Amino acid sequence: MMRYEIKYALDPMGLIEFSQWIASAAYFRRAYSRRGVHSVYFDTAEMGSARDNLSGIGVRNKFRVRWYSDVNGKEVFASAKPKFEIKSKQGRLGTKYDRVLETIDGSRIHTEDGNQLTNELRKELAANPWRDLPVSIDVLNANLLVEYERDYYVGPGDVRVTIDHNVTYGDVMSNTHSRLIGQNAYSKAIVEFKFSPNYKDQAAELMSTLPFYPVRNSKYLTGLSLFGHAVYL
Numbered sequence: 001m002m003r004y005e006i007k008y009a010l011d012p013m014g015l016i017e018f019s020q021w022i023a024s025a026a027y028f029r030r031a032y033s034r035r036g037v038h039s040v041y042f043d044t045a046e047m048g049s050a051r052d053n054l055s056g057i058g059v060r061n062k063f064r065v066r067w068y069s070d071v072n073g074k075e076v077f078a079s080a081k082p083k084f085e086i087k088s089k090q091g092r093l094g095t096k097y098d099r100v101l102e103t104i105d106g107s108r109i110h111t112e113d114g115n116q117l118t119n120e121l122r123k124e125l126a127a128n129p130w131r132d133l134p135v136s137i138d139v140l141n142a143n144l145l146v147e148y149e150r151d152y153y154v155g156p157g158d159v160r161v162t163i164d165h166n167v168t169y170g171d172v173m174s175n176t177h178s179r180l181i182g183q184n185a186y187s188k189a190i191v192e193f194k195f196s197p198n199y200k201d202q203a204a205e206l207m208s209t210l211p212f213y214p215v216r217n218s219k220y221l222t223g224l225s226l227f228g229h230a231v232y233l
Contacts, residue, residue, distance in 0.1 A: 001095060002196070003093065003094060003195060003197075004094075004193075004195055004197065004200065004203070005094050005194050006194075007190055007191065007192045007214060007217045008213075009189075009190055009215050010190075012189075015163075015165065015191075017211065018210070022153060027155050027156045030151070031152040031154045031160075034149055034150065035068050035070065036069035037068060038066065038068070038106070038145070039064045039065065039066045040064060040065045040146075040172060041063065041142075042063040042065070042121070043063070044135065047230070049061060049063065050221060053221055059089070059090050060089050061087065062086070062220060063086055063135075063140055064087070064220075065083070065085075065104065065117070066085055068106075071149055081100050081106070082105075082109070084098065084101055084124075085098040086098070101124055103123070103124045104121065110145075114142040114172045115142075118141045121137070121140070121142070122137050125137045143172050143224075144170070144171070144172055144173065145171075146168075146219050146223055147167070147169075147170075148165060149164070150164050156206075157195070157198075158196050158199055159199055159202065160193070161194070162192050163190075163191050164191075164192070165190075167186040167189075167190070173229060186226075190219070193206075
């Protein structure tokens with residue numbers, strides 16, 4: 001299902017202000033306990049996904065392997081195996097398609113370099129082909145690790161809010177992600193409102209009470225920029 005995804009990039013003081021706002025809003029409640037979110041992004045050798053995003057092309061895709069852990073990132077959730085996800089955007093609307101990966105172990109992804117991750121993903125998807133995959137799996141390569149802590153809230157209707165903070169990045173493209181992950185922290189938190197077109201007006205009314213302006217933000221492009229693979233920040 002297509003949905004709107006409206007983002008805010010908040011500095012530490014802005015995050016405190018937003019946390020107070022959502023805590024005082026009777027129509028929002030915490031959906032899950034805080035957890036660690038981990039993603040390895042994949043792209044073509046020509047960085048097609050990154051270029052489409054930077055250019056603002058109306059229809060574009062991002063490809064990633066994602067898994068979850070406890071908030072400290074030490075215990076990978078056994079009940080949530082890594083998934084291969086396609087994040088598709090059409091204008092301001094987005095949707096996500098995913099598939100559970102049976103042969104990739106989230107607890108050891110950090111020990112693998114980009115070539116290993118790429119080969120494992122290609123092998124699994126070749127054994128169980130993805131119908132209508134936008135590009136051939138043979139041209140996708142692992143290039144960026146993104147990790148952060150996420151808080152989840154549900155509001156009226158189908159409005160959802162996530163708060164991503166303590167965002168860090170690893171340069172999988174250069175096979176140095178294990179060394180660099182702790183050295184390139186992103187100082188801003190990303191708040192995202194997610195809702196279907198049916199709840200557009202309701203969500204707009206909620207967001208109108210915020211003292212912040214929405215922005216375009218891509219963790220993928222931010223990470224590439226930090227390592228000199230794109231010009232974004």
